[in-house]
Amino acid sequence: MRWPDDGVPDRPGAWLMTVARNKALDRLRRAGTHRAKIEELAVMASRESDAPDDTDDSGIPDERLRLIFTCCHPALAAEARVALTLRTLTGLTTAEIARAFLVPEATMAKRLVRAKGKIAHAKIPYRVPPAAALPERVPGVLAVLYLVFNEGYSASAGADLIRRDLCDKAIGLAQVLADLMPEEPEARGLLALMLFQHSRRDARTDGAGNLITLEDQDRSRWDHGQIERARACLGDALLRGDPGQYQVQAAIAGCHATAPAAAGTDWPEIARLYRILSRLTGSPVVELNRAVAVAMADGPAAGLAITGELEVGGTLDGYYLLPATRADFLRRLGRNAEAAAAYTDALALVGTGPERRFLEGRKALVTTGEP
């Protein structure tokens, strides 16, 4: 395969399929006229001629699945997996992907060219991995889709629409994966998680683009149709009896989504789910979230005990949400001087944007005459 030096062709999906077809032809030559191979080739050929737009949803499902696994191959750099998946499976242009990830278009184009060069030269296979390899490979695919979603979700209301559009793209891809791999409950769990989170999109920022915390959000502005869809998805996933981190995260998101008011949130249940998630992932960030849930269920002092352990552990050093969470617990305990110091620690670590404004607001609250 030749790949031009100067930029990305318009249709990398079609290109991947050409690579695949050439490989299939190679296999055919070796395998003689094995019927299955011919059928496989026919499928690819018809896909190429009948559906020139490789982003068409009516495409042969199996092919989209192969594309997802090829684009999310672990031998590609994480950022290249994300870019290639979006370019190949969602129809976003290179310029749009570059804008969504806040990098120059030339950088993104180079990233895509390099990834495609590696697929062709290092012979990254164009196929759904064999069943034995799926436990290793599926999590990588889900991680790419969730990364795309989070990139969009973290974009505030004022940010470029392209960035927020990433959420819809990620949901669309998770839906494809969940439909095509019904035996993988984590795919459906991820879809449910995204839907629960996305249902709050209109309520999570105010007119000025400031973040509104979950407890202060106007719940009538949540997308209740999407919440219902998420609940159905999660129900389907849990029926398989094989829980994983996305299903548990979706269950947590579901607890929030179905509470009629912040005060009615089932915090003990959420704390219990976080304990499961913490065991599944071993992640200190999850443990920090558990601290928040425990503080809601059993009081800020109980939460403070967990953040204290995390500080001793040191794995979250440099992560602004650790001092920010500690500050919140101290504020709720009325220990304002300590809270102010913790907010100062958090502000030293946080970037710009709504998170900084939020922390500054809270710090002002504990330093200006509150008891």
Add this chain to the structure above:
Amino acid sequence: MRYALIHSMDPDLAPATPEAFRADRAHAASWAGELDAAGVRLHGSRLHPDYATTVRVRDGRTLITDGPFAETKEQIAGYDVLECGSLDEAVRQAGRHPAPPIGTTEVRAFPAHAPGGRLTGPAEGKTRYLLLVVTDPSVDPAVFEDLPSVDAWVAETDGAGIRVFGSELEPPETARTVRERDASILVTDGPFAETKEQIAGFDLLDCADLDEVLEIAARHPMARGGILEVRPLWDGNER
């Protein structure tokens, strides 16, 4: 004696225009053609750093990452295996290669029992991959207590017709590194990269695709004890 030539390229000195790239390729081809005809060069290939994948097995988990084992500026861009009378002779041949002016060529002897002979190309439908075996001082020495010898892996891959060449190399401190700057050849002792990770040997594996070679690499004992880097041999015709 057989010697490995490991060519690296400094991106700042790399051919910048298509003409310079073609001239570099022609130079390498004539060097290889001459040494092939003289029976000195047994095999060799260009290698593209963009197509590298590293494999590590840590705590029972296979970790696959994009890119070469070391994030050094100079990256391995090719290798050759030469049959020469002495290290000095191998160094002399390295000095005539196009790599020293734009990077380095590390010359390292194979132990006497390393396989000789020329290689024929991979069977149809197979891709030949270079498997670099690299040491990793950050691995807990206790890991080596349970590490099996590589013999079973070698026997299995040889038996399956996958491994077509392979050997450890003499230690890095025995290496000579050849550079050419301002039209003078500089030969220094030691390997080209001053990294804590060092190349311990390499194999050539013929596999159907990257997944197959990664799976085989992950079963090499040094996937646990070090780092394995996989690169397809590259004809240098495309980028």
